[in-house]
Amino acid sequence: MIDLYYWTTPNGHKITLFLEESGLPYTIRPINISRGEQFDPDFLRIAPNNRIPAIVDHEPSDGGEPLSVFESGAILQYLAEKTGKFLPSGSRARIEAMQWVFWQMGGLGPMAGQNHHFVQYAPEPIAYAIDRYVKETARLYAVLDRQLAGREFIVGEYSIADMACYPWIVPHERQRQNLGDFPNLKRWFDSIAARPATIRAYELAESINRAPVMDDEAKRVMFGQDASTIRR
Template identity: 45%
Template sequence: MIDLYYWPTPNGKKISIFLEETGTPYTLKPVDISHGDQFTPEYLKLNPNHRMPAIVDTEPKDGGAPVGVFESGAILFYLAEKTGKLWPQDLRTKYDVAQWVIWQMANQGPKLGEAGHFRRLGDREGDQSYAVRRFTDEANRLYGVLNMRLRDRRYLAGEDFTIADIISYPWTVNWQAQGQDINEFRHFKRWFEEVGARPGVQRGLAVGADLSTDQSKLAPEEQAHIRKILYNQRAIHLPD
Protein backbone atom coordinates (compact mmCIF):
# COMPACT_ATOMS: atom_id res chain seq x y z
CA MET A 1 0.00 0.00 0.00
CA ILE A 2 1.16 3.49 -0.84
CA ASP A 3 0.73 6.27 1.72
CA LEU A 4 0.56 9.54 -0.22
CA TYR A 5 1.48 12.68 1.70
CA TYR A 6 -0.41 15.23 -0.32
CA TRP A 7 -1.92 18.63 -0.82
CA PRO A 8 -3.82 19.57 -4.02
CA THR A 9 -1.08 21.54 -5.76
CA PRO A 10 0.42 20.80 -9.19
CA ASN A 11 3.25 18.81 -7.58
CA GLY A 12 0.87 16.76 -5.49
CA LYS A 13 -1.42 16.09 -8.45
CA LYS A 14 1.42 14.52 -10.42
CA ILE A 15 1.32 11.60 -7.99
CA SER A 16 -2.44 11.32 -7.57
CA ILE A 17 -2.77 11.22 -11.37
CA PHE A 18 -0.29 8.35 -11.62
CA LEU A 19 -2.04 6.40 -8.87
CA GLU A 20 -5.47 6.91 -10.42
CA GLU A 21 -4.26 6.17 -13.96
CA THR A 22 -2.71 2.88 -12.87
CA GLY A 23 -5.31 1.85 -10.30
CA THR A 24 -2.63 1.59 -7.61
CA PRO A 25 -4.13 1.40 -4.10
CA TYR A 26 -3.16 4.28 -1.84
CA THR A 27 -4.06 6.05 1.36
CA LEU A 28 -4.26 9.84 1.33
CA LYS A 29 -2.33 11.62 4.07
CA PRO A 30 -3.14 15.34 3.86
CA VAL A 31 -0.25 17.76 4.44
CA ASP A 32 -1.79 21.21 4.87
CA ILE A 33 1.04 23.40 3.64
CA SER A 34 -0.89 26.58 4.46
CA HIS A 35 -0.83 25.61 8.14
CA GLY A 36 2.77 24.40 8.24
CA ASP A 37 2.23 20.62 8.38
CA GLN A 38 5.34 20.25 6.21
CA PHE A 39 7.52 21.53 9.07
CA THR A 40 6.49 19.02 11.72
CA PRO A 41 9.31 16.81 13.06
CA GLU A 42 7.44 13.71 11.88
CA TYR A 43 7.17 14.96 8.31
CA LEU A 44 10.75 16.22 8.21
CA LYS A 45 11.92 12.67 8.91
CA LEU A 46 10.23 11.68 5.66
CA ASN A 47 11.12 14.77 3.64
CA PRO A 48 14.02 16.87 4.95
CA ASN A 49 13.30 19.43 2.21
CA HIS A 50 9.97 20.22 3.94
CA ARG A 51 8.00 20.10 0.72
CA MET A 52 5.12 18.02 -0.56
CA PRO A 53 4.51 15.35 -1.93
CA ALA A 54 6.13 12.30 -0.41
CA ILE A 55 5.19 8.64 -0.28
CA VAL A 56 5.78 5.65 1.93
CA ASP A 57 5.51 2.23 0.32
CA THR A 58 4.54 -0.12 3.12
CA GLU A 59 4.86 -3.16 0.84
CA PRO A 60 8.04 -2.66 -1.25
CA LYS A 61 9.01 -5.16 -3.92
CA ASP A 62 11.91 -6.55 -1.92
CA GLY A 63 9.67 -7.44 1.01
CA GLY A 64 11.77 -5.37 3.39
CA ALA A 65 11.08 -2.34 5.54
CA PRO A 66 8.82 0.46 4.23
CA VAL A 67 10.41 2.74 1.66
CA GLY A 68 9.96 6.52 1.81
CA VAL A 69 10.53 8.72 -1.24
CA PHE A 70 10.30 12.49 -1.66
CA GLU A 71 10.50 14.72 -4.78
CA SER A 72 7.78 14.15 -7.35
CA GLY A 73 10.14 12.99 -10.11
CA ALA A 74 11.77 10.40 -7.87
CA ILE A 75 8.34 9.28 -6.69
CA LEU A 76 7.14 8.75 -10.26
CA PHE A 77 10.27 6.78 -11.13
CA TYR A 78 9.73 4.63 -8.04
CA LEU A 79 6.03 4.01 -8.66
CA ALA A 80 6.52 3.30 -12.37
CA GLU A 81 9.24 0.79 -11.55
CA LYS A 82 7.16 -0.81 -8.80
CA THR A 83 4.04 -1.19 -10.94
CA GLY A 84 5.73 -1.76 -14.29
CA LYS A 85 3.47 0.90 -15.81
CA LEU A 86 3.92 4.14 -17.76
CA TRP A 87 7.70 3.94 -18.06
CA PRO A 88 8.79 1.75 -20.98
CA GLN A 89 12.12 0.06 -20.31
CA ASP A 90 13.62 -0.32 -23.78
CA LEU A 91 16.83 1.67 -23.75
CA ARG A 92 15.87 4.58 -25.98
CA THR A 93 12.35 5.18 -24.69
CA LYS A 94 13.44 4.75 -21.09
CA TYR A 95 15.83 7.67 -21.30
CA ASP A 96 13.52 9.69 -23.52
CA VAL A 97 11.02 9.55 -20.67
CA ALA A 98 13.69 10.19 -18.03
CA GLN A 99 15.00 13.33 -19.68
CA TRP A 100 11.53 14.87 -19.91
CA VAL A 101 10.77 14.04 -16.28
CA ILE A 102 14.00 15.80 -15.28
CA TRP A 103 13.25 18.69 -17.68
CA GLN A 104 9.99 19.24 -15.85
CA MET A 105 11.64 19.18 -12.43
CA ALA A 106 14.51 21.48 -13.42
CA ASN A 107 12.72 23.87 -15.78
CA GLN A 108 8.97 23.79 -16.16
CA GLY A 109 7.90 23.48 -12.54
CA PRO A 110 10.24 26.10 -11.03
CA LYS A 111 9.80 28.68 -13.79
CA LEU A 112 6.02 28.38 -14.13
CA GLY A 113 5.78 28.50 -10.35
CA GLU A 114 7.75 31.75 -10.28
CA ALA A 115 5.61 33.19 -13.07
CA GLY A 116 2.45 32.49 -11.09
CA HIS A 117 3.99 33.77 -7.85
CA PHE A 118 5.11 37.16 -9.15
CA ARG A 119 1.96 37.69 -11.20
CA ARG A 120 -0.14 37.06 -8.04
CA LEU A 121 2.07 39.22 -5.84
CA GLY A 122 1.07 42.52 -7.34
CA ASP A 123 2.74 45.50 -5.68
CA ARG A 124 2.68 44.19 -2.10
CA GLU A 125 6.50 43.94 -2.13
CA GLY A 126 7.25 46.88 -4.40
CA ASP A 127 7.73 47.02 -8.15
CA GLN A 128 7.66 43.48 -9.54
CA SER A 129 7.48 44.39 -13.22
CA TYR A 130 10.89 42.95 -14.12
CA ALA A 131 10.20 39.67 -12.30
CA VAL A 132 6.76 39.40 -13.92
CA ARG A 133 8.23 40.01 -17.38
CA ARG A 134 11.20 37.69 -16.76
CA PHE A 135 9.19 34.69 -15.66
CA THR A 136 6.21 35.24 -17.95
CA ASP A 137 8.61 35.24 -20.88
CA GLU A 138 10.38 32.13 -19.55
CA ALA A 139 7.02 30.40 -19.17
CA ASN A 140 6.27 31.28 -22.79
CA ARG A 141 9.61 29.82 -23.84
CA LEU A 142 8.84 26.57 -22.02
CA TYR A 143 5.40 26.26 -23.59
CA GLY A 144 7.23 26.68 -26.88
CA VAL A 145 9.57 23.82 -25.96
CA LEU A 146 6.56 21.57 -25.34
CA ASN A 147 4.91 22.73 -28.55
CA MET A 148 8.03 22.00 -30.58
CA ARG A 149 8.40 18.57 -29.00
CA LEU A 150 4.78 17.63 -29.68
CA ARG A 151 4.69 18.73 -33.31
CA ASP A 152 5.51 15.24 -34.58
CA ARG A 153 4.49 12.87 -31.79
CA ARG A 154 1.35 12.18 -29.77
CA TYR A 155 2.97 12.32 -26.34
CA LEU A 156 6.23 13.67 -24.98
CA ALA A 157 8.11 10.38 -25.33
CA GLY A 158 6.40 9.06 -28.46
CA GLU A 159 3.08 7.39 -29.13
CA ASP A 160 2.48 6.13 -25.58
CA PHE A 161 1.30 8.05 -22.54
CA THR A 162 4.00 7.94 -19.84
CA ILE A 163 5.14 9.55 -16.61
CA ALA A 164 6.71 12.29 -18.77
CA ASP A 165 3.20 13.45 -19.64
CA ILE A 166 1.92 12.97 -16.10
CA ILE A 167 4.62 15.12 -14.55
CA SER A 168 4.28 17.94 -17.08
CA TYR A 169 0.50 18.24 -17.35
CA PRO A 170 -0.55 19.60 -13.90
CA TRP A 171 1.67 22.67 -14.20
CA THR A 172 -0.04 23.65 -17.47
CA VAL A 173 -3.59 23.65 -16.08
CA ASN A 174 -3.18 27.24 -14.84
CA TRP A 175 -1.79 28.60 -18.11
CA GLN A 176 -3.94 31.73 -17.90
CA ALA A 177 -2.55 32.69 -14.48
CA GLN A 178 0.92 32.26 -15.98
CA GLY A 179 0.11 34.91 -18.58
CA GLN A 180 -0.07 32.52 -21.54
CA ASP A 181 -2.43 31.92 -24.45
CA ILE A 182 -2.34 28.25 -25.41
CA ASN A 183 -3.87 29.06 -28.78
CA GLU A 184 -0.36 30.23 -29.63
CA PHE A 185 0.83 26.63 -29.27
CA ARG A 186 -1.40 24.38 -31.35
CA HIS A 187 0.57 21.15 -30.88
CA PHE A 188 0.73 21.68 -27.14
CA LYS A 189 -2.98 22.53 -27.07
CA ARG A 190 -3.86 19.27 -28.81
CA TRP A 191 -1.82 17.34 -26.23
CA PHE A 192 -3.24 19.39 -23.34
CA GLU A 193 -6.81 18.65 -24.36
CA GLU A 194 -6.14 14.97 -25.00
CA VAL A 195 -4.36 14.41 -21.68
CA GLY A 196 -6.97 16.43 -19.80
CA ALA A 197 -9.76 14.24 -21.21
CA ARG A 198 -8.31 11.03 -19.76
CA PRO A 199 -10.55 9.69 -16.95
CA GLY A 200 -7.55 8.78 -14.80
CA VAL A 201 -6.14 12.28 -15.15
CA GLN A 202 -9.49 13.79 -14.23
CA ARG A 203 -9.77 11.57 -11.16
CA GLY A 204 -6.21 12.44 -10.15
CA LEU A 205 -6.85 16.17 -10.48
CA ALA A 206 -9.97 15.86 -8.32
CA VAL A 207 -8.17 14.20 -5.41
CA GLY A 208 -8.30 16.44 -2.36
CA ALA A 209 -10.55 19.03 -4.00
CA ASP A 210 -12.29 19.42 -0.64
CA LEU A 211 -9.06 20.12 1.22
CA SER A 212 -7.89 23.50 -0.04
CA THR A 213 -9.36 26.88 0.86
CA ASP A 214 -9.95 29.85 -1.40
CA GLN A 215 -7.47 32.19 0.23
CA SER A 216 -8.99 35.24 -1.44
CA LYS A 217 -12.02 34.78 0.80
CA LEU A 218 -9.97 34.80 4.00
CA ALA A 219 -9.46 37.81 6.22
CA PRO A 220 -6.35 39.87 5.35
CA GLU A 221 -4.55 38.81 8.52
CA GLU A 222 -5.17 35.14 7.70
CA GLN A 223 -3.84 35.65 4.19
CA ALA A 224 -0.75 37.35 5.60
CA HIS A 225 -0.20 34.45 8.01
CA ILE A 226 -0.35 31.91 5.17
CA ARG A 227 2.06 33.96 3.05
CA LYS A 228 4.47 34.06 5.98
CA ILE A 229 4.39 30.26 6.17
CA LEU A 230 4.73 29.64 2.44
CA TYR A 231 7.11 32.37 1.28
CA ASN A 232 10.50 33.77 2.23
CA GLN A 233 11.48 30.69 4.19
CA ARG A 234 14.94 30.41 5.66
CA ALA A 235 16.95 27.49 6.99
CA ILE A 236 15.64 25.36 9.82
CA HIS A 237 18.38 25.48 12.42
CA LEU A 238 19.46 22.39 14.27
CA PRO A 239 18.76 22.33 18.02
CA ASP A 240 21.73 22.93 20.33
Protein backbone atom coordinates in the same frame (compact mmCIF):
# COMPACT_ATOMS: atom_id res chain seq x y z
CA MET B 1 -0.48 0.22 0.12
CA ILE B 2 0.99 3.64 -0.60
CA ASP B 3 0.64 6.52 1.85
CA LEU B 4 0.72 9.75 -0.16
CA TYR B 5 1.61 12.91 1.74
CA TYR B 6 -0.10 15.44 -0.44
CA TRP B 7 -1.44 18.89 -0.98
CA THR B 8 -3.23 20.33 -3.99
CA THR B 9 -0.24 21.74 -5.88
CA PRO B 10 1.09 20.85 -9.33
CA ASN B 11 3.72 18.61 -7.77
CA GLY B 12 1.09 16.88 -5.66
CA HIS B 13 -1.13 16.34 -8.70
CA LYS B 14 1.66 14.48 -10.50
CA ILE B 15 1.44 11.64 -8.02
CA THR B 16 -2.34 11.39 -7.87
CA LEU B 17 -2.31 11.25 -11.68
CA PHE B 18 0.01 8.24 -11.57
CA LEU B 19 -1.85 6.48 -8.78
CA GLU B 20 -5.22 6.96 -10.43
CA GLU B 21 -3.87 5.74 -13.78
CA SER B 22 -2.07 2.71 -12.34
CA GLY B 23 -4.72 1.53 -9.90
CA LEU B 24 -2.26 1.18 -7.04
CA PRO B 25 -4.10 1.33 -3.71
CA TYR B 26 -3.21 4.45 -1.77
CA THR B 27 -4.22 6.59 1.16
CA ILE B 28 -4.03 10.38 1.13
CA ARG B 29 -2.31 11.99 4.10
CA PRO B 30 -3.11 15.70 3.63
CA ILE B 31 -0.32 18.16 4.45
CA ASN B 32 -1.78 21.66 4.48
CA ILE B 33 1.22 23.69 3.37
CA SER B 34 -0.59 27.01 3.88
CA ARG B 35 -0.79 26.23 7.60
CA GLY B 36 2.74 24.90 8.08
CA GLU B 37 2.01 21.20 8.41
CA GLN B 38 5.04 20.46 6.21
CA PHE B 39 7.26 21.48 9.13
CA ASP B 40 5.93 18.82 11.49
CA PRO B 41 8.82 16.64 12.76
CA ASP B 42 6.99 13.45 11.75
CA PHE B 43 6.74 14.68 8.17
CA LEU B 44 10.37 15.82 8.22
CA ARG B 45 11.46 12.22 8.80
CA ILE B 46 9.75 11.29 5.52
CA ALA B 47 10.53 14.42 3.51
CA PRO B 48 13.74 16.11 4.74
CA ASN B 49 13.20 19.08 2.40
CA ASN B 50 9.86 19.93 4.10
CA ARG B 51 8.02 19.77 0.78
CA ILE B 52 5.19 17.72 -0.60
CA PRO B 53 4.69 15.25 -2.13
CA ALA B 54 6.25 12.30 -0.39
CA ILE B 55 5.22 8.67 -0.18
CA VAL B 56 5.66 5.71 2.10
CA ASP B 57 5.40 2.36 0.35
CA HIS B 58 4.36 -0.25 2.89
CA GLU B 59 4.94 -3.08 0.40
CA PRO B 60 8.21 -2.25 -1.39
CA SER B 61 9.37 -4.59 -4.11
CA ASP B 62 12.33 -5.82 -2.06
CA GLY B 63 10.00 -7.09 0.66
CA GLY B 64 11.76 -5.02 3.30
CA GLU B 65 10.66 -2.34 5.72
CA PRO B 66 8.37 0.47 4.51
CA LEU B 67 10.22 2.76 2.12
CA SER B 68 9.82 6.53 1.99
CA VAL B 69 10.50 8.59 -1.14
CA PHE B 70 10.43 12.35 -1.52
CA GLU B 71 10.70 14.66 -4.59
CA SER B 72 7.95 14.28 -7.18
CA GLY B 73 10.21 13.20 -10.04
CA ALA B 74 11.84 10.51 -7.92
CA ILE B 75 8.41 9.32 -6.78
CA LEU B 76 7.17 9.05 -10.36
CA GLN B 77 10.25 7.05 -11.37
CA TYR B 78 9.93 4.82 -8.30
CA LEU B 79 6.26 4.08 -8.91
CA ALA B 80 6.83 3.47 -12.63
CA GLU B 81 9.58 0.97 -11.86
CA LYS B 82 7.51 -0.68 -9.12
CA THR B 83 4.50 -1.20 -11.38
CA GLY B 84 6.19 -1.55 -14.75
CA LYS B 85 3.82 1.12 -16.09
CA PHE B 86 4.20 4.50 -17.78
CA LEU B 87 7.94 4.28 -18.36
CA PRO B 88 9.11 2.77 -21.66
CA SER B 89 11.11 -0.44 -21.29
CA GLY B 90 13.64 0.11 -24.07
CA SER B 91 16.79 1.85 -22.90
CA ARG B 92 16.64 4.67 -25.46
CA ALA B 93 12.93 5.30 -24.93
CA ARG B 94 13.42 5.21 -21.17
CA ILE B 95 16.19 7.80 -21.40
CA GLU B 96 13.97 10.02 -23.54
CA ALA B 97 11.13 9.84 -21.02
CA MET B 98 13.41 10.50 -18.05
CA GLN B 99 15.08 13.49 -19.68
CA TRP B 100 11.66 15.12 -20.08
CA VAL B 101 10.88 14.40 -16.42
CA PHE B 102 14.13 16.14 -15.49
CA TRP B 103 13.31 18.96 -17.93
CA GLN B 104 10.12 19.56 -16.00
CA MET B 105 11.84 19.28 -12.63
CA GLY B 106 14.67 21.63 -13.56
CA GLY B 107 12.90 23.98 -15.96
CA LEU B 108 9.15 24.08 -16.37
CA GLY B 109 8.32 23.67 -12.69
CA PRO B 110 10.80 26.15 -11.19
CA MET B 111 10.25 28.80 -13.86
CA ALA B 112 6.46 28.54 -13.79
CA GLY B 113 6.65 28.54 -10.00
CA GLN B 114 8.56 31.83 -10.02
CA ASN B 115 6.02 33.11 -12.54
CA HIS B 116 3.23 32.24 -10.07
CA HIS B 117 5.06 33.96 -7.22
CA PHE B 118 5.83 37.27 -8.88
CA VAL B 119 2.55 37.51 -10.81
CA GLN B 120 0.24 36.36 -8.01
CA TYR B 121 1.87 36.62 -4.61
CA ALA B 122 4.68 39.19 -4.43
CA PRO B 123 3.76 41.98 -2.00
CA GLU B 124 4.42 44.54 -4.72
CA PRO B 125 4.69 44.13 -8.51
CA ILE B 126 8.25 43.93 -9.83
CA ALA B 127 8.04 44.53 -13.56
CA TYR B 128 11.44 43.01 -14.37
CA ALA B 129 10.71 39.77 -12.48
CA ILE B 130 7.24 39.42 -13.98
CA ASP B 131 8.55 39.98 -17.50
CA ARG B 132 11.47 37.61 -16.95
CA TYR B 133 9.40 34.66 -15.75
CA VAL B 134 6.40 35.14 -18.03
CA LYS B 135 8.75 35.15 -21.03
CA GLU B 136 10.70 32.13 -19.80
CA THR B 137 7.45 30.25 -19.21
CA ALA B 138 6.44 31.02 -22.79
CA ARG B 139 9.81 29.76 -24.05
CA LEU B 140 9.34 26.49 -22.18
CA TYR B 141 5.81 26.13 -23.53
CA ALA B 142 7.28 26.53 -27.01
CA VAL B 143 9.87 23.82 -26.31
CA LEU B 144 7.13 21.42 -25.29
CA ASP B 145 4.93 22.48 -28.20
CA ARG B 146 7.74 21.63 -30.61
CA GLN B 147 8.36 18.26 -28.95
CA LEU B 148 4.67 17.39 -29.32
CA ALA B 149 4.57 18.05 -33.06
CA GLY B 150 3.56 14.74 -34.63
CA ARG B 151 3.35 12.98 -31.24
CA GLU B 152 0.28 12.17 -29.20
CA PHE B 153 2.28 12.40 -25.99
CA ILE B 154 5.71 13.72 -25.06
CA VAL B 155 7.61 10.53 -25.90
CA GLY B 156 4.94 8.95 -28.08
CA GLU B 157 3.15 6.83 -25.47
CA TYR B 158 1.59 8.20 -22.29
CA SER B 159 4.26 8.22 -19.60
CA ILE B 160 5.47 9.82 -16.41
CA ALA B 161 6.87 12.63 -18.58
CA ASP B 162 3.31 13.69 -19.37
CA MET B 163 2.24 13.30 -15.74
CA ALA B 164 5.15 15.50 -14.65
CA CYS B 165 4.39 18.28 -17.11
CA TYR B 166 0.60 18.42 -17.30
CA PRO B 167 -0.10 19.85 -13.82
CA TRP B 168 2.24 22.74 -14.52
CA ILE B 169 0.25 23.66 -17.63
CA VAL B 170 -3.12 23.55 -15.85
CA PRO B 171 -2.64 27.07 -14.38
CA HIS B 172 -1.66 28.53 -17.78
CA GLU B 173 -3.96 31.52 -17.40
CA ARG B 174 -2.30 32.44 -14.09
CA GLN B 175 1.02 32.17 -15.90
CA ARG B 176 -0.23 34.67 -18.53
CA GLN B 177 -0.02 32.08 -21.29
CA ASN B 178 -2.51 31.50 -24.11
CA LEU B 179 -2.68 27.84 -25.13
CA GLY B 180 -3.96 28.94 -28.52
CA ASP B 181 -0.42 30.13 -29.23
CA PHE B 182 0.83 26.54 -28.81
CA PRO B 183 -1.45 24.27 -30.89
CA ASN B 184 0.40 20.99 -30.29
CA LEU B 185 0.54 21.68 -26.59
CA LYS B 186 -3.15 22.56 -26.49
CA ARG B 187 -4.12 19.32 -28.27
CA TRP B 188 -2.02 17.33 -25.78
CA PHE B 189 -3.40 19.28 -22.82
CA ASP B 190 -7.02 18.72 -23.85
CA SER B 191 -6.36 15.02 -24.40
CA ILE B 192 -4.91 14.52 -20.91
CA ALA B 193 -7.61 16.65 -19.28
CA ALA B 194 -10.24 14.28 -20.69
CA ARG B 195 -8.64 11.11 -19.31
CA PRO B 196 -10.81 9.51 -16.58
CA ALA B 197 -7.83 9.23 -14.22
CA THR B 198 -7.08 12.93 -14.63
CA ILE B 199 -10.68 13.84 -13.87
CA ARG B 200 -10.60 11.66 -10.74
CA ALA B 201 -7.30 13.15 -9.56
CA TYR B 202 -8.54 16.72 -9.82
CA GLU B 203 -11.91 15.89 -8.25
CA LEU B 204 -9.95 14.43 -5.34
CA ALA B 205 -8.01 17.69 -5.03
CA GLU B 206 -11.23 19.68 -4.84
CA SER B 207 -12.59 17.41 -2.11
CA ILE B 208 -9.44 17.87 0.00
CA ASN B 209 -8.92 21.60 -0.44
CA ARG B 210 -12.42 23.00 -0.80
CA ALA B 211 -11.52 26.59 0.14
CA PRO B 212 -7.91 27.39 -0.84
CA VAL B 213 -6.35 29.93 1.51
CA MET B 214 -3.68 32.48 0.61
CA ASP B 215 -3.92 35.00 3.42
CA ASP B 216 -1.01 36.82 5.06
CA GLU B 217 -0.33 33.92 7.42
CA ALA B 218 -0.20 31.46 4.53
CA LYS B 219 2.22 33.71 2.65
CA ARG B 220 4.42 33.99 5.73
CA VAL B 221 4.48 30.21 6.12
CA MET B 222 5.07 29.45 2.46
CA PHE B 223 7.41 32.27 1.46
CA GLY B 224 9.08 33.37 4.68
CA GLN B 225 11.33 30.43 5.52
CA ASP B 226 15.11 30.45 5.77
CA ALA B 227 17.92 28.28 7.19
CA SER B 228 16.57 28.66 10.70
CA THR B 229 13.52 26.62 9.67
CA ILE B 230 15.75 23.59 9.17
CA ARG B 231 18.03 24.19 12.13
CA ARG B 232 15.45 24.64 14.82
